[in-house]
Amino acid sequence: MNKSNLFKLLALLVIASLALAACGAEATPAVDAGPKVTSNGFTCPEPSPRIDVTSTELNIFVWTEYIPQDMLDCFELVYPIKLNRDEYSSNEEMYAKVSAGGSAYDLVQPTDYIIGLMIRQELLKELDKAQMPNIVNFDDGWMNQDFDPGNKYSIPYLAGTDSIVVNTDTVENVPQSWADLWKPEYAGKMIFLDDSRAVIGITLLTLGYDVNTTDPAQLEEAKAKLAELVPNIKVFDSDSPKTALIAGDADLGMAWTGEAFIANQENPAIQYIYPTEGPILWQDNWVMLKDAAHEDAAYAWLNYTMQGDVFWLTIRDFQYTNPNKAAIEYAKANYPDVYNAYADSPITNPPAEAVANGHGITDVGDATPLYDDIWVEVKGQ
Amino acid sequence: MLQRLRENKSAQGTLLALPTTVWLFILLIIPLILTLIVSFGRRSPDGDVIYTFTLDNYARLIGYSTDCPDGQTACFDSLYVNILGRSLSLAFNTTLFVITLAYPLAYFIARAHPKQRNLYLFMVLIPLWTNFVIRVYAWMMLLRKEGAINIILGWVMNALNIPFTPLEMLYTPGAVLVGMIYEFLPFMILPIYTSLEKIDASLYEAAADLGANSVKTFLRVTLPLSMPGVVAGTILVFIPVMGTFIVSDILGGRQVILVGNLIQRQFLDARDPTFGSAASLILMVLTLIVTYFYTRKFGFGEEIVVG
Amino acid sequence: MNPFRRSPFVIVATVLVYFFLYAPIIGLVLYSFNASRANVTFQGFIPAFSERVVMDGSLVKSSPCGPFHWYCDLAKNDDVAEAAGNTLTIAFTSTIVATIIGTMSALALQRYNFKMKPFSQLSLYIPIVIPEIVMGIGILTLFSQFFGWANNTFNLVGDSRLSLGIATVTVSHIAFMVPFVTLVVQARLQGFDKSFEEAAMDLGANEWITFRRITFPMILPGILSGALLAFTLSLDDFVITFFTNGPGSTTLPIYVYGLLRRIITPQVNALSTVWILVVFFAVLLLQILQNREQKQQ
Numbered sequence: 001m002n003k004s005n006l007f008k009l010l011a012l013l014v015i016a017s018l019a020l021a022a023c024g025a026e027a028t029p030a031v032d033a034g035p036k037v038t039s040n041g042f043t044c045p046e047p048s049p050r051i052d053v054t055s056t057e058l059n060i061f062v063w064t065e066y067i068p069q070d071m072l073d074c075f076e077l078v079y080p081i082k083l084n085r086d087e088y089s090s091n092e093e094m095y096a097k098v099s100a101g102g103s104a105y106d107l108v109q110p111t112d113y114i115i116g117l118m119i120r121q122e123l124l125k126e127l128d129k130a131q132m133p134n135i136v137n138f139d140d141g142w143m144n145q146d147f148d149p150g151n152k153y154s155i156p157y158l159a160g161t162d163s164i165v166v167n168t169d170t171v172e173n174v175p176q177s178w179a180d181l182w183k184p185e186y187a188g189k190m191i192f193l194d195d196s197r198a199v200i201g202i203t204l205l206t207l208g209y210d211v212n213t214t215d216p217a218q219l220e221e222a223k224a225k226l227a228e229l230v231p232n233i234k235v236f237d238s239d240s241p242k243t244a245l246i247a248g249d250a251d252l253g254m255a256w257t258g259e260a261f262i263a264n265q266e267n268p269a270i271q272y273i274y275p276t277e278g279p280i281l282w283q284d285n286w287v288m289l290k291d292a293a294h295e296d297a298a299y300a301w302l303n304y305t306m307q308g309d310v311f312w313l314t315i316r317d318f319q320y321t322n323p324n325k326a327a328i329e330y331a332k333a334n335y336p337d338v339y340n341a342y343a344d345s346p347i348t349n350p351p352a353e354a355v356a357n358g359h360g361i362t363d364v365g366d367a368t369p370l371y372d373d374i375w376v377e378v379k380g381q
Numbered sequence: 382m383l384q385r386l387r388e389n390k391s392a393q394g395t396l397l398a399l400p401t402t403v404w405l406f407i408l409l410i411i412p413l414i415l416t417l418i419v420s421f422g423r424r425s426p427d428g429d430v431i432y433t434f435t436l437d438n439y440a441r442l443i444g445y446s447t448d449c450p451d452g453q454t455a456c457f458d459s460l461y462v463n464i465l466g467r468s469l470s471l472a473f474n475t476t477l478f479v480i481t482l483a484y485p486l487a488y489f490i491a492r493a494h495p496k497q498r499n500l501y502l503f504m505v506l507i508p509l510w511t512n513f514v515i516r517v518y519a520w521m522m523l524l525r526k527e528g529a530i531n532i533i534l535g536w537v538m539n540a541l542n543i544p545f546t547p548l549e550m551l552y553t554p555g556a557v558l559v560g561m562i563y564e565f566l567p568f569m570i571l572p573i574y575t576s577l578e579k580i581d582a583s584l585y586e587a588a589a590d591l592g593a594n595s596v597k598t599f600l601r602v603t604l605p606l607s608m609p610g611v612v613a614g615t616i617l618v619f620i621p622v623m624g625t626f627i628v629s630d631i632l633g634g635r636q637v638i639l640v641g642n643l644i645q646r647q648f649l650d651a652r653d654p655t656f657g658s659a660a661s662l663i664l665m666v667l668t669l670i671v672t673y674f675y676t677r678k679f680g681f682g683e684e685i686v687v688g
Numbered sequence: 689m690n691p692f693r694r695s696p697f698v699i700v701a702t703v704l705v706y707f708f709l710y711a712p713i714i715g716l717v718l719y720s721f722n723a724s725r726a727n728v729t730f731q732g733f734i735p736a737f738s739e740r741v742v743m744d745g746s747l748v749k750s751s752p753c754g755p756f757h758w759y760c761d762l763a764k765n766d767d768v769a770e771a772a773g774n775t776l777t778i779a780f781t782s783t784i785v786a787t788i789i790g791t792m793s794a795l796a797l798q799r800y801n802f803k804m805k806p807f808s809q810l811s812l813y814i815p816i817v818i819p820e821i822v823m824g825i826g827i828l829t830l831f832s833q834f835f836g837w838a839n840n841t842f843n844l845v846g847d848s849r850l851s852l853g854i855a856t857v858t859v860s861h862i863a864f865m866v867p868f869v870t871l872v873v874q875a876r877l878q879g880f881d882k883s884f885e886e887a888a889m890d891l892g893a894n895e896w897i898t899f900r901r902i903t904f905p906m907i908l909p910g911i912l913s914g915a916l917l918a919f920t921l922s923l924d925d926f927v928i929t930f931f932t933n934g935p936g937s938t939t940l941p942i943y944v945y946g947l948l949r950r951i952i953t954p955q956v957n958a959l960s961t962v963w964i965l966v967v968f969f970a971v972l973l974l975q976i977l978q979n980r981e982q983k984q985q
Binding site: 390391392393394395396397398399400401402404405406407408409411412415416419482483485486488489492499503504505506507508510511512513514515516518519520521522523525528529532563566567595616620621623624625626627631641644648654657658662664665668669672 | 695708716727819830944956979
Binding site for chain 1: 424426427428429460461463464525526527549551552634635636638643646647648649650651652653
């Protein structure tokens with residue numbers, strides 16, 4: 001091709017890329033007076049209190065499908081801060097990226113059990129409660145947990161359970177316990193989480209052991225038992241298990257609160273069952289990384305999202321168990337439909353027996369490689 | 382000094398090649414050395430690397446252990462070897478299928494009217510230029526239980542009054558194979574086309590003059606002369622298939638564990654960079670060995686890659 | 689024997705293969721008009737236009753954009769624009785650098801003998817035969833170790849901390865693109881007729897002028913082919929980018945992969961279709977320009 005045409009093409013590419021780069025990297029929006037409204041038509045509440053911020057960016061590393069879009073949009077509208085968001089779908093993946101170093105995230109959302117490891121590895125910065133006045137919004141029942149006494153490093157985000165999901169239309173005998181899932185009639189129809197601790201954990205429960213055991217003999221038994229189950233599992237998915245359930249590619253299996261809720265909405269035949277051995281309980285939290293470059297922006301985000309009139313969006317968009325009592329009160333007062341859907345659902349509001357029966361996963365320290373090895377070997381067959 | 386530079390050819394050469402060589406040294410050679418070092422290390426309980434010298438990771442890959450049943454002194458567990466074997470077999474199968482599908486198409490284009498060839502090539506290029514991940518997603522939509530293929534099959538079966546249960550195609554090894562074939566098919570079509578196109582038409586005339594029929598012409602003239610293209614295409618297909626983890630992730634339901642998945646998991650989920658590094662290097666060595674023997678037999682085909 | 693005669697077997701096979709190549713793409717485009725948000729089965733086109741989006745369960749009954757609802761949805765998506773911008777920026781920058789240094793090394797390897805030559809040659813083959821995941825993880829390890837050390841030693845904090853981002857992705861892309869550029873340019877140099885250069889030198893031109901006026905224009909098509917190949921490789925790259933990117937440096941392939949991890953709505957299909965169309969017209973443009981050039985010749 002002759003020179004001049006090629007140069008024209010290259011020039012076009014230059015202009016195109018510059019244009020798109022300019023479009024994409026918008027200047028941070030100016031903060032002006034007047035109501036801020038997101039593209040969904042949601043009017044953003046003002047931050048209270050308003051933090052003084054000099055950073056212009058905030059880098060967060062979060063779970064997929066976990067933060068309401070309006071929450072993200074509103075933050076960028078009320079503060080002149082650009083939010084950069086990357087996502088992960090397993091704690092281990094998050095940990096690998098964060099501990100590898102070289103990443104520039106400010107805030108991440110680890111689940112309870114991995115916080116102990118992150119503290120031990122000195123990856124976290126202590127939180128300054130003085131900069132988070134809205135922390136009083138949280139229900140005391142979710143604070144001061146074993147994995148972070150005194151909430152030195154973390155504050156709660158959302159909580160939930162891992163339990164059995166069943167499509168009652170396509171499955172005749174609805175399983176009532178984790179052990180039931182080993183039945184041959186379910187072979188090739190199941191979806192499970194791609195989460196070593198959760199899946200090994202429930203296997204241990206079926207054997208009557210503790211989900212956090214460090215006893216190698218018990219773990220060997222669990223490995224053997226799990227090896228029987230894995231061939232029956234059709235798909236492992238920790239990103240969006242509801243997709244396979246709604247699409248009919250899987251009929252039953254293991255999922256968590258938010259996924260089960262949405263699946264149930266799309267198809268009421270999909271039900272969430274708390275097994276007799278007890279579900280897995282978990283709590284996700286915000287932590288700040290030690291090398292966070294934008295501390296003030298991080299505190300601004302945490303305070304803003306902790307507000308009742310902002311956090312209630314999670315009740316609306318991503319249905320999980322909510323530890324923020326201000327948000328619950330706000331929803332109850334202003335959006336009763338949303339509140340009732342939340343309060344009435346056994347998925348988001350598990351019955352007391354289920355919670356009492358439930359098991360939390362904790363950090364097992366030196367025994368962690370044992371679990372990892374089981375997982376690799378059992379899935380590799 | 383500039384004058385001296387002009388005269389010293391060797392220095393000129395070095396200077397010209399320097400940026401690339403330095404770049405590749407830093408970004409390729411050093412990482413490989415690092416990977417090698419890490420592969421000899423041990424993993425700390427928290428997933429860090431303890432730098433020491435141990436062959437444990439490699440032993441683990443071949444499943445060697447001294448803790449054996451039946452009182453044997455040494456035995457082998459084939460878990461990881463199976464994974465390697467599975468990946469090799471997938472790579473071979475994919476390559477075979479791809480050659481089978483690509484050859485007729487390449488042949489067709491090469492023998493088409495010169496004015497039309499560009500159009501046909503254009504049509505091959507478009508799927509290639511769309512995004513890799515998007516192509517895999519497209520297959521997910523086709524293969525799922527209520528996806529397009531099952532729907533169409535359902536219509537056909539219903540019209541023929543044959544009872545039909547939807548096929549479970551997604552999340553199987555078959556889905557992974559189809560995905561791999563689809564991803565890498567254009568990479569075989571182009572090199573084969575290039576080598577076919579270079580065959581001098583007069584050779585066909587000569588063969589005809591000597592009384593060969595079309596089958597014989599194909600076997601004795603076309604096929605051997607197109608081998609450089611097949612070789613180049615094989616290299617462009619085989620190597621990536623060995624290392625791909627996306628296709629088996631998305632289409633295999635995280636069930637089909639290939640070497641690529643194993644490595645990905647060791648680094649991301651299992652937090653064992655030492656074992657992952659060892660697996661990485663074994664993958665690379667395996668690929669190099671297969672490529673070496675292949676190119677020794679058939680040549681490197683580099684003239685086709687760039688043609 | 690008619691060189692253009694093809695056997696029926698070849699024709700049938702060709703049609704089938706083309707169908708195989710395009711079936712998923714057709715499905716992809718079709719589903720981008722799907723009225724069902726769950727996007728599992730095709731529930732028909734969105735029938736009506738209306739002021740606001742009206743949903744019935746997970747079916748879109750009517751929308752301001754009618755059947756193109758998901759495209760409008762896509763247009764509101766800032767993340768996509770940012771990802772597209774990043775992708776092009778990285779592709780463009782890395783192509784320029786890779787082309788320049790790749791051409792330089794092609795010239796060096798083809799025409800000169802120097803001590804470093806075997807090493808240069810070998811290092812250029814490695815990226816071609818190494819699986820991308822090995823390279824990606826290796827580079828990540830390198831960056832992590834280096835940044836960790838540098839940040840500690842020079843006490844870099846805040847925004848001046850070294851970390852993964854657009855720069856690291858670009859630098860990594862250049863590394864795997866250079867060998868391809870070199871290979872392409874080298875091939876062009878191989879078939880090069882030196883007599884032109886010799887004639888120019890006989891006429892009194894020095895080396896630099898010879899290069900600029902004779903050599904360079906003649907190898908330019910090769911250089912541009914190499915550049916185009918490099919650009920494509922960068923645009924489509926997933927694995928290396930996956931391991932070397934950081935906040936704010938998401939590229940389109942990474943973004944699409946991220947979308948697949950969430951609720952998959954037809955917006956993904958809309959994005960895919962737009963991408964296909966852009967590529968289609970770009971390649972079409974290329975072909976037209978190429979045809980025009982051939983006609984001039």
